Amino acid sequence: MDPLIDNSKREFLLRSAVLCAGSVLGGSRTLFAQQPAAQGSGPYPTEGMAGYSATGPLKVLKFQRRALGPKDVAIRIDYCGVCHSDIHTIHGDWGKIQYPQIVGHELAGEVVAIGTGVSKFDVGSRVGVGTMVDSCRHCPECARGAENYCENGNTQTYGSKDRDGSITQGGYSKFIVVDEDFVLSIPASIDLAEAGPLLCAGVTTYSPLRHWGVAPGKKVAIAGLGGLGHLAVQFATKMGADVTVVTTSPDKVEDARRFGAKDVLINKDGVDFSKYKRAFDFILDTIPYQHDLDRFIPLLKRDATLCRVGVGKLTTPNQYGQMTTVLTRTALAGSNTGGIRETQDMLEFCAAQKIKPQITKIPMGGVNDAWSKVIAKQARYRFVMDMNMNG
Ligand SMILES: [Zn+2]
Ligand SMILES: [Zn+2]
Numbered sequence: 001m002d003p004l005i006d007n008s009k010r011e012f013l014l015r016s017a018v019l020c021a022g023s024v025l026g027g028s029r030t031l032f033a034q035q036p037a038a039q040g041s042g043p044y045p046t047e048g049m050a051g052y053s054a055t056g057p058l059k060v061l062k063f064q065r066r067a068l069g070p071k072d073v074a075i076r077i078d079y080c081g082v083c084h085s086d087i088h089t090i091h092g093d094w095g096k097i098q099y100p101q102i103v104g105h106e107l108a109g110e111v112v113a114i115g116t117g118v119s120k121f122d123v124g125s126r127v128g129v130g131t132m133v134d135s136c137r138h139c140p141e142c143a144r145g146a147e148n149y150c151e152n153g154n155t156q157t158y159g160s161k162d163r164d165g166s167i168t169q170g171g172y173s174k175f176i177v178v179d180e181d182f183v184l185s186i187p188a189s190i191d192l193a194e195a196g197p198l199l200c201a202g203v204t205t206y207s208p209l210r211h212w213g214v215a216p217g218k219k220v221a222i223a224g225l226g227g228l229g230h231l232a233v234q235f236a237t238k239m240g241a242d243v244t245v246v247t248t249s250p251d252k253v254e255d256a257r258r259f260g261a262k263d264v265l266i267n268k269d270g271v272d273f274s275k276y277k278r279a280f281d282f283i284l285d286t287i288p289y290q291h292d293l294d295r296f297i298p299l300l301k302r303d304a305t306l307c308r309v310g311v312g313k314l315t316t317p318n319q320y321g322q323m324t325t326v327l328t329r330t331a332l333a334g335s336n337t338g339g340i341r342e343t344q345d346m347l348e349f350c351a352a353q354k355i356k357p358q359i360t361k362i363p364m365g366g367v368n369d370a371w372s373k374v375i376a377k378q379a380r381y382r383f384v385m386d387m388n389m390n391g
Helices: 003-025 029-033 084-091 192-211 227-238 250-258 340-353 364-375
Strands: 044-051 058-065 072-081 107-114 126-129 132-134 175-179 219-223 242-247 263-266 280-285 300-308 331-334 359-363 382-386
Touching (some): 044 364, 058 364, 072 126, 072 192, 107 192, 126 192, 250 263, 359 364
Parallel strands (some): 280 300
Antiparallel strands (some): 072 107, 072 175, 072 382
16 A cells, blocks of 8 residues: 555544544643644534523533534634623524524634635634624625625524524534634734624624724714724724714713713713714714614714614614604614624724723623623623633
């Protein structure tokens, strides 16, 4: 037998054996670090925190991630941000879902194995995954890099039908297998724990700020200072705009200024907004529940836009008056996350401008408590599950 073939065969067997051991042990960095490729490895046993009903607590679910395909990377998840969308999804606010469901779409970790056709990542790469794990790849939206608007519906990181017909399970877990085209590279200067929230909250606010041309000389209002809002303020400020924060929480004024806001408007019933009438070139509305848009739209200059990125219960739609937009030719718009290329651009922008989320790390088991705090508006400003923290 040709000694070369013999050697590569032996090497392959060795690799497979080590990878199996690694997956059972939960992914040892040193074991995996020496393995260059691993097509055919898996499926990988793992576990996560799943919702079992619309109202009950999240509980541990043991399950498997698919075996590596040629273009797949296997990622040991170290951190996952807690997004309000996760809560809305499990509570059924956005429609019926199938339980048990693991949510989480702000995950960051390290590549521990790659398929034979993977070209963008290697074992040891610091990576993240946001809200999508696949899309049709051929519609006009996908062709221009806007997979978030895929005409055939992209595959969301959780709660979507995957290519094998199963429902995708998200990042409140320790391990995931994702096609490399939907994996982001985390710049070296960004802490992995702080990378996750950029992949949903970050790009969800970055994309509309870019789309509506936020730049020096523009006056921008950010409505809502939560997980999305606190990043939006930093983005708009670093893009050169003059930023005002609109918040219902007086105790967030100091924070708003620290993130870059020049002005803060406390949004309470009866508060007079007339000083801000026709003041803004753009309003980014991050509030994740129904509220009175007639309070905000008149604050726009003529022809300016208010864009919503927060979404509340679908059964309680937002309404605005018949005259509100007519009087000043203003526009009410929405925006949904960003494409993969744009998400990578956003990460580079964060690295260059030193933008980062303010996070509180929690153990996996602390997620139910964290959800209660998010609902009570007590998050400052993003809870991040640390999969290696005990508790
Ligand atoms: Zn999210
Ligand atoms: Zn598409």
